[in-house]
Amino acid sequence: MVAQLTKQQYTIEEYLELESQAEIRHEYIDGEILEMAGGTTNHNEIITNLCVILKPSLRKLKGKIYTENVRLWIAQHKMFTYPDVMVIAENPEYHGENKTTVTNPIIIIEVLSKSTRDYDLGRKFEYYRSLNSLQEYILIDPEKPLVMSYSKNNNQQWSLTILENIDDKLNLNSVPVELILKDIYDGIV
Numbered sequence: 001m002v003a004q005l006t007k008q009q010y011t012i013e014e015y016l017e018l019e020s021q022a023e024i025r026h027e028y029i030d031g032e033i034l035e036m037a038g039g040t041t042n043h044n045e046i047i048t049n050l051c052v053i054l055k056p057s058l059r060k061l062k063g064k065i066y067t068e069n070v071r072l073w074i075a076q077h078k079m080f081t082y083p084d085v086m087v088i089a090e091n092p093e094y095h096g097e098n099k100t101t102v103t104n105p106i107i108i109i110e111v112l113s114k115s116t117r118d119y120d121l122g123r124k125f126e127y128y129r130s131l132n133s134l135q136e137y138i139l140i141d142p143e144k145p146l147v148m149s150y151s152k153n154n155n156q157q158w159s160l161t162i163l164e165n166i167d168d169k170l171n172l173n174s175v176p177v178e179l180i181l182k183d184i185y186d187g188i189v
Contacts, residue, residue, distance in 0.1 A: 008031075008032075009032070010028070010031055010032070010033050011031075012028070012078070012080075013022065013035055014095075014116075015017075015028040015080065018033065019071075019080075020095075020154045025068070025069075025082050026083070027049070027079070027080060027081045027171060028078075028079060028081075028109070029077065029078070029079045029081075029087040029127075030077060030078040030079065031078070036082060036185065037113055037115045037116055038161070038182065039068075039111070039113065040113070040142060041180040042111075042141050042142035042143065042188050042189070043084075043111045043113065045186075045187045045188055046111050046140055046142055046184060046185070046188070047067055047068065047085060047111060048181075049183060049184055049185070049186050049187070050065075050109060050111075050179075050184065051065055051067065051085070051087050051185055053177070053179060053184070054085075054087065054175075057175060057176060057177045058087065058175065058177075059091075060160070061089070061175060061176075062088075062090050062091075063087060063088060063089050063090060063175060064084070064087070064088040064091075064092055065087055065088075066086045066088070066092075066102065067082050067084065067085055067086075067187075068082050068083070068085075069082065070082070070086065070100065070102060071100055071101040071102070071127040072102060072103070072105065072131060073095035073101050073103050073107075074103075074127050074131060075095075075100070075103070075130070076130040077127045077130060079127055080101065081094055081124070081127075082110045082111060083105070083108045083109065084109055084110050085108070085110075086102065086105035086107065086108055086109075087105060087106055087107035087108035087109075087175060087186065088102060088104055088105055088106065088175070089104075089106050089133075089175070090175070092104065097107070103131075104131075104133040105131065105133060105134060106133055106136070106174045106175070107134075107135065107136045107137075107174055108128055108134060108136075108137050108138070109137075109139075110121065110124070110137075110138070110139050110140070111140045111142050112139055112140065112141050112142060112169060120139055121139065121148075122167065125150070127154055129158070133175070134152065135151065135152050135173060135174035136149060136150065136151050136152070136172060136173060136174055137149075137150040138170075140184065142188070144163075145163070145164055145165065145166045145168075145181050145185060146161050146162070146163070146164050147162070147163040147164075147170060147179075147181060147184065148160060148161075148163075149161045149162075149163070149170055151173050163181055165175065166181050166182050166185065167180070167181065167182060168180070168181050169181075
């Protein structure tokens with residue numbers, strides 16, 4: 001997030017209308033509209049790698065993978081945002097009449113940036129945790145091997161796994177996929 005628009009409070013309808021005409025993406029948090037930061041080539045490379053890794057397994061499970069241009073609605077916080085990667089089991093549930101905003105990811109992955117790192121690690125995770133469907137939240141550092149994976153257990157408690165070795169493997173709990181850091185970071189300079 002970089003800048004707030006000039007008006008202080010917007011309705012959801014005003015936000016959706018502005019966003020439909022915007023050239024850049026914006027988050028909406030309970031009436032405030034915030035410009036989202038752009039990504040780097042490393043950021044983009046990691047997102048592409050994740051899609052390549054996840055898609056074959058998700059196809060077999062009839063799951064879906066969406067990237068940073070599909071919006072997420074978090075009703076409890078009156079929030080619209082654009083996670084870097086979302087995985088949905090089987091069919092997406094949509095907010096509203098169109099197919100631009102989903103509500104039921106089981107996995108959210110964010111590639112960290114200098115401007116959003118603290119937000120992604122803190123407040124944004126608080127927002128994401130309010131989603132009943134969410135089972136895993138994964139944060140990836142684009143500059144060095146570092147993956148932080150939060151998983152929700154049957155008692156609705158979250159546990160953290162930190163991986164820092166390029167040969168480390170992360171077995172996802174919500175879909176039968178193994179993420180190897182070497183594959184996530186393929187092509188990163």
